[in-house]
Amino acid sequence: MARTGADEAGPRHVAIIMDGNGRWAQSRGRPRLFGHHAGARRVREIVEACPDLGVSYLTIFAFSTENWKRTQTEVAGLMSLFRRYIMKEMQDFVREDVRVRFIGDRYRLEPRLRELMEEAEAMTTHCARLNLTIAINYGGRDEVARATRRLARDVAEGRLDPETVDEQTLPRYLDTRVLPDPDLVIRTSGEARISNFLLWQSAYSEYEFIDTLWPDFTREVFASVLAQYSTRERRFGAVTA
Numbered sequence: 001m002a003r004t005g006a007d008e009a010g011p012r013h014v015a016i017i018m019d020g021n022g023r024w025a026q027s028r029g030r031p032r033l034f035g036h037h038a039g040a041r042r043v044r045e046i047v048e049a050c051p052d053l054g055v056s057y058l059t060i061f062a063f064s065t066e067n068w069k070r071t072q073t074e075v076a077g078l079m080s081l082f083r084r085y086i087m088k089e090m091q092d093f094v095r096e097d098v099r100v101r102f103i104g105d106r107y108r109l110e111p112r113l114r115e116l117m118e119e120a121e122a123m124t125t126h127c128a129r130l131n132l133t134i135a136i137n138y139g140g141r142d143e144v145a146r147a148t149r150r151l152a153r154d155v156a157e158g159r160l161d162p163e164t165v166d167e168q169t170l171p172r173y174l175d176t177r178v179l180p181d182p183d184l185v186i187r188t189s190g191e192a193r194i195s196n197f198l199l200w201q202s203a204y205s206e207y208e209f210i211d212t213l214w215p216d217f218t219r220e221v222f223a224s225v226l227a228q229y230s231t232r233e234r235r236f237g238a239v240t241a
């Protein structure tokens, strides 16, 4: 069946819930952080693959507002991995023309990580080949609550007329305000949940839940998921002849 979306060649914006690092490590008798490190190497591979596969926006879920409930060792290990990842990749992003952005509530993150995030964003503002958005301390409900708080402040201070608030207004207050909505959301590891990811933005996204654990998610697996998307018809609620 032909798709009715504007993006005939494939999804322009892909969002990924990278799940299964812990199980991947445990099945090898290794600590969970070993799986997260393997997961970080896959992020690099998928970032590299995107431009060749026609994807110009990639949004990845690295740490949710609920992930603080993991052990202190795992949380600290992930924060250290994010710091090292940004430090290591920053120059490569510039060279590969990848614009990096972060979404989520960054004010709860340690100052050093926040600084690195800001540095990576500033260093890549001119980059345009791929828009990579990394969600850290991100939760869809938290994002909508923070957006609503800012919107309410604008109403209270007379900058916004409440009678004009419609579906186009709230997205201007979301962390994703400059991004298009995702065409496709992929979740790895066999779980069929959205876990508070891009709740507002994915209203009309296609979903692919695949069994592969994130550290096994190769460029080839990615290409096959995109090919599967291309066979779908996107109707956005409409009925065509």
Ligand code: FPP
Pocket: 018, 019, 020, 021, 022, 023, 024, 032, 036, 037, 039, 040, 043, 061, 062, 063, 064, 067, 081, 082, 085, 134, 189, 214
């Ligand atoms: C979910 O798997 C994964 C995470 C909570 C962390 C995602 C982080 C990475 C892929 C690391 C690299 C990311 C960047 C941006 C450098 P899980 O631990 O819940 O796996 P499980 O369900 O098997 O326990």
